[in-house]
Amino acid sequence: MIETYHANGLSALPAITAQRRPAMSGGWKEFQSRIPGPDDVAGWDGGDGVCLICGTVSGNLEMIDFDLAGESFAAW
16 A cells, blocks of 8 residues: 555655554654655555655645544534
8 A cells, every 4th residue: 555655656654543653663754855665665564554754755745634533624
């Protein structure tokens, strides 16, 4: 699944959703300036979700995050 994001120009990482963090070992800062390649992905284990890195690296992707189970979404 992560490869699909990469193929579409987005910097994506595996995530541990309960901890709201990337699931991979090592740092993730380098992926703020480059999209992970097949060699990066091959070394990653686990995760039950996807982290998207917004900004320049992902074509200026912006994201709106609705916390509290989205209770503010309707008002937005």
